[in-house]
Amino acid sequence: MRVLCFLLLGFLYEKVSGDRSFTIDDANNCFRKDGDCFHYISGSIHYFRIPACYWKDRLLKMYMTGLNAVQVYVPWNFHEPQPGMYIFDGDRDLEHFLDLTKELGLLVIIRPGPYICSEWDMGGLPAWLLNKQDISLRSSDPDYLNAVDSWLSVLLPRLRTRLYNNGGNIISVQVENEYGSFLACDYSYMRHLYHIFRLYLGDDVILFTTDGNTDYELKCGTLEGMHATVDFGPADNAKKAFDLLRRYQPTGPLVNSEYYTGWLDYWGESHSTVSAELVSQGLQTMLEMGANVNMYMFEGGTNFGYWNGADYKKTYKPITTSYDYDAPLTEAGDPTDKLLALRSVISKFLPVPQGPMPPPTPKYNYGYVTLQKVGDLQDFLDILCQGGPVVTRYPVTFEDVKQYFGFMLYRTRIPWEIPDMAILSDPFNGVHDRAYVSVDGNFAGVIERDHVRSTNVTGSSGDWLDVLVENMGRINFGAFFNDLKGLVANLTLGGDLLTDWLVYPLNIDGLIAEGWPHAPGNHIVMTTQTESHEGPVIYSGTFRITAKGDTFLKLIKWTKGQVWINGFNIGRYWPDRGPQVTLYVPGNILSTAEINNITVLELENAPDRLLVLLLDRPILNGTNKGV
Template identity: 40%
Template sequence: MSLIIPFCIYVSTGFFGTMTIIEKKFQRRSTSMSNFTIRDDFYLDDQPFKIISGAIHYFRVVPAYWRDRLEKLWAMGANTVETYVPWNMHEPQPKQYNFSGMLDLRTFIQTAQEVGLYVILRLSPYICAEWEFGGLPWWLQNIPEMKIRANNQPYLATVNRYYAHLFPRIADLQIDQDGPVILCQVENEFGSFGNDQNYLRKLAALMRKHGVTVPLVTADGPWGDMLTNGTVPELALPTINCGSKIKENFAVLRSFNGTKKKPLMVMEFWDGWFDAWGDGQHHTTPAEIAAAELNDTLAEGSINIYMFHGGTNFGFHNGSVNNDRLQPITTSYDYDAPLTEWGEETPKYTAFRDVISHYVDIPTVSLSADIQKKSYGTLRSDGQTDLWTALPMIGTHHECPYPRSMENFDQGYGYTYYETRAGASREIDVRLVGAADRAQMFVNRTLQATQYDRQLGQREKLTLPNPGENRLGVLVENMGRVDYSAPLYSQRKGIRDGVMVNGAFYSQWDIWALPMDHLERLHFSQAAVGAEQPVFYHFTFNVVEAGDTFIDLTGWGKGFVAINGFNLGRYWDIGPQKRLYLPAPLLHLGQNELIVFESEGRRNATITLTDQPI
């Protein structure tokens, strides 16, 4: 997804058999092997097939809720589910692969098939999706001569290696092998990024080499040169991404296809929008307007609703948009979708189901899960520790002549702390050169100034109070790598170039890499911590019956929350998100441990776990 072409969708379809706009029949597919082809229309077992798909990203939903969300998609009348496949999650470090837990793509696809849905896989190494670095692994930036999303040997070699591990896990789930996968997407909105069609051909060839046998598609905006740039018609069916003016945009696609009749499809039907930290409000699209556009789409073609269920940007995996200013995406990826972030049906769900009922019969579905919300009350911290005490527990220490970016320390996410000796008492002028994304400056480990986004690089006047030695520290947070357009080429985090003090680059730095992935090493005490210092707060609470709950952080400033070792994601008092969603499957029966990292030094010792979302 992008700011211009924001939706990126994976369509998954189920066991539904032949459904046409004429017959208005809803049937389950037989268990015999099937075929799915693209001619003048989509054909399933040689019968015209209208794809009615919705996007659910398995990596944004806890696995225990996959079936519930898929059942609700089916109950709305859809026959397919679409999902992206995030390379950066499946290969977090070079040649280290993860396909378990929330990343068990095979189980997600099989669950969709059991529910009755077909599947569209968007297998591009780049996904956008408001996801960290658009799904690209951060470590690509450490490879010499790397040029992402291009006909570039180092890039295509790493993609080939990744595909060699990905495809054997899912190739037999394609429809011609009695699986539910009917389509795969080659790249994502490439037409708004480049026009290198040799790259697209090589990427498609890699997919075929590693076992993709179903038809391929591309997805681009219907504006300007995007379809021309991003489409290779002889290899993949062109589809479009848009959220309004469907009739007009289908006319553009029809004209682009020329005299050859091809099926029309909106691969990303934008039914809502994402939120960024600092937005004045949660973005919404009225249900009646979105439903009218949905009807216009189904009247002429097929659809993938982006999003059907947005889910959550857990951990530090939210992406950022940079269109003259940095806009990190909130932890919630609710998207004003038919299902809320926590999986409840909205008026948009009802409106969409009503529209879809004019094209297919709506099934009667008995949901397999009974998901409850619980309030666990107000919790008081039973221990804390400041960042400086925690550095040797959770940080990796480096001594360097000059500051370096976090990627140089084999670190992808989180924070990096830089500290140096600054000399005796005086006024100093400090300038961070090449820093990203948010920096807090400390003198003798007391907060003095904060710079963010376009403020970074401005001169900051600080006072060194001690007649003897003083220490200058800088804590830099990676707020989420940009996921779209030209900034993709410059996404190193931390301090890349240096720190100038009174006009000169300062040397001899102690640097701690802080990915925040080993919080179990922390030790907490009841001793008070200093004001205006980053602090970890510890909470425990008992659970007799697990239910979804929402963490109210009123009075806190900025940071992240971890529950039982799982990073729920960021909070920030600038909104618009006010509470963090905590799914019941992340809770333990009995005692639970919750840790809040508060980077702004707010001395707040309580949080509330409520059954009321915002």
Template identity: 40%
Template sequence: MSERQGLRADSTHFTLDGAPFRILGGSIHYFRVPRAYWRDRLLKLKACGLNTLTTYVPWNLHEPERGVYLFQEELDLEAYIRLAGELGLWVILRPGPYICAEWDLGGLPSWLLQDKKMKLRTTYSGFTSAVNSYFDKLIPRVTPLQYKNGGPIIAVQVENEYGSYAKDEQYMSFIKEALLSRGISELLLTSDNHDGMNCGGVDGVLQTVNLQKLTFGDVQHLAELQPQKPLMVMEYWSGWFDVWGEPHHVFSAPEMISIVRELLDRGISINFYMFHGGTSFGFMNGALDLGTYKPQTSSYDYDAPLTESGDYTTKYHLLRSLLSTYSNEPISEPPAVQSRRAYEPLTVTHYISLWESLQCAETLFRADDPVNMESLPVNHNNGQSYGYTLYQTDIYSGGDLNSRNHVRDRALVFIDRELIGVLDYRTQKVKIPQSKSERTLSLLVENCGRVNYGPALDNQQKGLVGDITLDNVPLKKFTMHCLDMKTSFINRLQSQKWTSVGTKPTYPAFFRGSLVVDQPTDTFLKLPNWNKGVVFVNGHNLGRHWSVGPQKALYLPGPWLRSGDNEIVVFEELKAAETISFAENLEYGKTVDVSTQLFCTLI
């Protein structure tokens, strides 16, 4: 029996097992969707007329500490790929190691930043040795799932959009060889946007392009770069991501369909990024910094054909209608829409102040100078990755507190637990009232999300990353508390003594309430009249809330609820209300249509 012939790119069209083949793909990230809903989302993808699933693989989730690997439950990549195969979908795997994806540090683990000489995405030995160790664990899990072995994987991407970074001419060859030497034998691809097409390729690897509009001539440029090769848009941007404090992005459905129709009429293969965006649960959102730091929202709805909670949209129905005309056989019926409900508002009953919660923090560390989050001696010396860090020192006078732009990314400033100001990238000075008595200065510093794209990747240490001064004198003798707010921390917090909300809370604080559920159902949790913080339901971190919008509600998946009592804990920095509300749908503040914006930006 001859070996199966996988996906080939030997002429102007793809072939699969020798027959002409067009990739009609959609991106759904397993790590942004509760596992209980993987099947539902993939069935909806197939019922839209698509034949291929693409997914990134986030290194920072799979190796959260150096040498500690997680590939089970929500992170069971093999189960996700096998499920796609069982449902009749092909798979394009995008294993990184860098993925971008509006994901913290583009999916790279923060412990890499402990190395002061680290040069990410290069052949610097500290990076390549870490990649090799990770790939030694990751790649053998997916090689048996390749097409030649009877699995659904028909192609594998080499890194991601390297042409826009391109700091090392040898790097892409290194990643290519890292894949081949571990048994990857299916078609290799690269993907780049407009800016990176000329220098993102590597010998023997098919180039693809990422775009939203055809205005810039990217497809023609790709055809000129590699004549007599099939053309593919690896990321057709179906919408756009959101950042805190700016309008919600949408992209017109008719305009999208018009562009997609033109691509299909030209025989081009396409993958929708995103087909279903899902949620950047926890602290996993990334940030942009192309001159101004902009952290992204927890919702990754993306204005995609399927909403954050898996609902059909106008885009979905128009796309299904269009793709049905390109299919040789009838496409399957879409699954029924899942029910959602707006539970009755609940009243917050108890709180515990941040200051009282410190006894539950992982560690207390003292040093003469402030230590950045990644270098704290916690988590088996892998440092702190996410959340907040509290820095405290004693002061003996007042004056100008100057962060010298060493706050990453936002700090609440307290004198003897009284809030006196906020430091961030825009505000770098706070006036401290004069006093001759000894006082405690506290800075609660939040990692709002590491940059996931662009030249700033190497400089994503968080917390206090250098000296802060009081009247130009550097402050010394710091005590630091790691407040990464992992599930273990929230569980420890539950056993502490909580105060009834009848007493005026001291901020910041954790607030607690109970949601009683008969039949667990998807919902959206809302916090009107609250300010900023994080929400936990039964220990699951739903993500960040912030009154600046545009996101006005957090997706709460039904599988994370249980019949009976459900514990909701809200960490609130500045201002809590008495109630927590619920809604059936994701809610936004102001919205802007990106089809009116001429940009060639970046995923």
């Protein structure tokens, strides 16, 4: 009987006549679409983790799997990188993405935040909020609410015409995200958001909340006037989770807003996987209960550039560049056995479109590329920091100088002779997040947040002590959102406090986007086998291709750093720690007509043979050790 209900009522097609409406029927515990009982089977996709040229391909594969809806986050920091600077074009063209969903007949469940988690830097909140000292994020703090109100006044009007009741395909809108997991439990804040959403979106749209399946999370995350939903994975007891939800949402449709098809990866841990059998069995169980389900993720995508977030579980845990998530569609958008298993389950409840599944995008093994040493990072401070350094008695943070991502170099003089060794120490755990230490251009070691608190240095009085600090991603979940970057506390040398710093905010991305170091006139020094490859060093190389497609970059025996191809920041690599060994290179950034450029910032130690390899497959569970 349940299967028949889905078959009869699950069609996406609009009625030929009559008013469009999407509402909640509390008496019958279902949604009503144009008056008929309706259930959705949805999948999460993040447009901000996928090049825009691939959006349609991914959405079509979701449609052909049998989904009738997609769930979409909107990251505030992606669209407002500086206060009042709004970007909605290119890979940030949210409205074009939504146009594609409608074109393919997919409904949309949208999650505009302002906080989204999503394992994204700072959970989608812009780091410039931290310019207000002592700001209380995700609360009724006036400084925070003023910024939120300003952002929502730009975003929400863009969504209003796209609501289902207004002729669009957005059927529901989430307010905040998993607020019950945040210790503030500020109902005034949630009520404020509720009124703002109603102001801009009207009274007819369904507003909802999503929380974990515990009493505390549902107590602090739900609010009268918004439909409560829950999230849990295939290892959880669905009946128990929904029974708990019924204490807070006694009537209306049951919804699992995040049914986990896989999980995220952290640097230094194994690649997360969940079996196709377990995920598909869990989906069938919930659909047989009459629940609405969104699968998180259906495609994960990639944390290009510096967009990955981090967790804090006793120690700081940065998230990998790949957000593959062991999802039904891979990081590169390819169908998996898990997708086929889910499609088989969905076909029991909804009519699945006929026809072949779109094939994987072409993958190419372009082979080896030889790189050359451009120079030590310190050699280019004049062009990487054209405004000159900040002169300060004590260290300042990234946020203090309004550089929110990437790298900053802190420089001071060694105050006395160190004939043997002295300990450079981080006594207050003030390195956020990883520091690369050099003395007079010679690499001395690494200090890492929560893990490595000191390194030994030697040098002469007056030598430059350089501390290059890498922002490895802001915390995206939990209570520690005010995650400042850089040297957030003082360092000591031999027990004495270091002072009188020159601080260089480095515009590496801007320079490389302009063509450096490959542009004519840039001098690239050829390396030799005996030349040192230790410490922060920039390397470059070129290659040609005759056919364009996706590929995966493997840095054989390289340690840790950042890679740009044709000026596009494809992300962080850290094969020395793993589990991710290769970086996804989308074919759209490559060229068959011109020479392709690779620029690498290796932070610790490059191999003697400066080779990288472009493969036709990813390696997401391994390390470079022993290669």
